Amino acid sequence: MAEFVVLRDSISYNMILGRGTISELSAVICTKLLMMKFITDRGAAGSIRGDLKIVVAWDNTNLDARIDDKPRPEPQGDLEKFRVGDMVDKFIFVNRNLPHELKEPLIKAVRVNSDLFAWTPADMPRVDPDFMLHRLAVRSNTKLVAQQRRKMSPKRANKWARQTANLLKAGFIQKLEYPTWLSNMVLVKKANGKWRMCVNYSNLNKACPKDSFSLPNIDARVDAT
Known part of the structure; x- marks a missing residue:
């Protein structure tokens, strides 16, 4: 049944x-x-x-969810802002009309576990390579590709520089000299008007064999863990 x-x-x-x-x-x-x-x-x-x-x-x-004509999830009701950490910029929103017996325990639980929130990229430390490491399976007979530099407007260049500085500070990326592969950074405007920094890995993707393992295998591993 x-x-x-x-x-x-x-x-x-x-x-x-x-x-x-x-x-x-x-x-x-x-x-x-x-x-x-x-x-x-x-x-x-x-x-x-x-x-x-x-x-x-x-x-x-x-x-x-990126289709423009589809409604996107939005917070419902009259929202109230409250601080979570010791700084003014560390805050979240909660529905003002929630019952007191529900809102107070919720706010208390969030504040007690405030160290679990990532307010900046620097709050998300990198994964230890001894725990998890991913290597690209590039075909040995592939010709190395260094893309030509793509020019940006000053506004986009400043946005790219700020995001790159945040990633460097967080340890997500590191500087390399004489790279064997060189891919351009590309800024893509999201549906909410903000910019998303992407990397044009089209040449590198073509040089890597396709992974034939399907995604549901990940769910099975998570459940087993």
């Missing part, structure tokens, strides 16, 4: 199963082939196949 939540909505999926139910059904899912295999009541192997065109169309219109 499995419990389901019924939604009155129009989507391409008739049913969404959680990992616990999938495990109880002894089912195996291959996201690349859009197929699920399971054991039937007669002991044989049953199969369910998905429609690639429908899934791609649904993903493009429902899962991409």
Whole structure:
């Protein structure tokens, strides 16, 4: 027996199963082939196949939060600002109309755990390489690519310099001389009008073999941990 939540909505999926139910059904899912295999009541192997065109169309219109015409999540109600740390710029917002018995414990819990918040990039220390390290699998016969310098307007250049200084201070990046690969920084305007600093890794991506492992494997590892 499995419990389901019924939604009155129009989507391409008739049913969404959680990992616990999938495990109880002894089912195996291959996201690349859009197929699920399971054991039937007669002991044989049953199969369910998905429609690639429908899934791609649904993903493009429902899962991409960057689409301009989709409503973005916004805080609800009359918001009240309160300080979390010992500095004026360390604050968050809470709904002013929350009941007192709910708002006070919430504010107290946030202040007690204020050291868990990252207010600046420097508050997020780098990951120790002994704990986790990622290396790029670049094909050995690939020609090294150094992109030509891309010019920026003074306004964008100042924004890029500030973000780079923050990343250097936090230890997320470091200076290198004579790099074998050279990629341009690119500023992309987000939906809210702010700028996001990106790196044009198009040449490097082409030189790396595609990872054939699907994302659900990550969920399984997290659950196992």
